[in-house]
Amino acid sequence: MDEPNSGDEPDSRDEALAEAVRLRGAGEREAARQRLLTLSARHPDDAEIAYQTAWAHDVLGLEREAVPFYERALAAEAPPLTDDDRRGALLGLGSTYRVLGAHERAVALLREAAAAYPEDGALRAFLAMALHNTGAHEEAMRLLLVLLADTSDDPSVREYRAALAHYATDLSTAASAAP
Incomplete structure (x- = not known):
């Protein structure tokens, strides 16, 4: 009561x-x-x-x-x-783990959340930050490039969407092609 x-x-x-x-x-x-x-x-x-x-x-x-x-x-x-609140709680907890320095926990939680909610770009962005904190720079960059290519309304980004998506799959291509 x-x-x-x-x-x-x-x-x-x-x-x-x-x-x-x-x-x-x-x-x-x-x-x-x-x-x-x-x-x-x-x-x-x-x-x-x-x-x-x-x-x-x-x-x-x-x-x-x-x-x-x-x-x-x-x-x-x-x-x-609710589904929306669950998504928000997963993002909030993952982000909080990252801020507190529990980077591996953040990556595990945010990776699971991004898989459960693949349409949620914020989850992928926060996962990329957590991956960066663990030293997984290439995976973090790949996630961000794909997110940028998939979601940007910037005309100049849209113009290079295919190139961004291509380089997201192999970031070292440009480095190996340099003279």
Whole structure:
């Protein structure tokens, strides 16, 4: 059973969550974080609340504190995150692992996420950054070139789309052809 309302917080879980998200969107990030921490304590198995709480920590630069909330959100089974929130949580956690120096964990998570959501260019971009951090520069560059060739609306990039896609498969071609 929920605790009695103190008068300054919404009554329902949905109202409280919406208010916290509104506060974050309005730039009141710390107030949103505090509301979400309270809500998360009341609903520890709620994936959506855990995800929003992770996000609230992340936007404040509190990456280390965000990790357990991301992990909780992704592990929740009933009800699970929506597909869009799951994608966001995977990106958020992968990016957070990378920022914290857990590069191999970031690569593993982001590689899995990019395979699950191949249409999501942001996942591939964050995977490329994590790969760069592990020293896998060629794979990182290949991912970014393919992403650029596939998604750019820049007319000059579109003009060279085929060349970019070709060089993405063998970055050393240009180096071996040099005089």
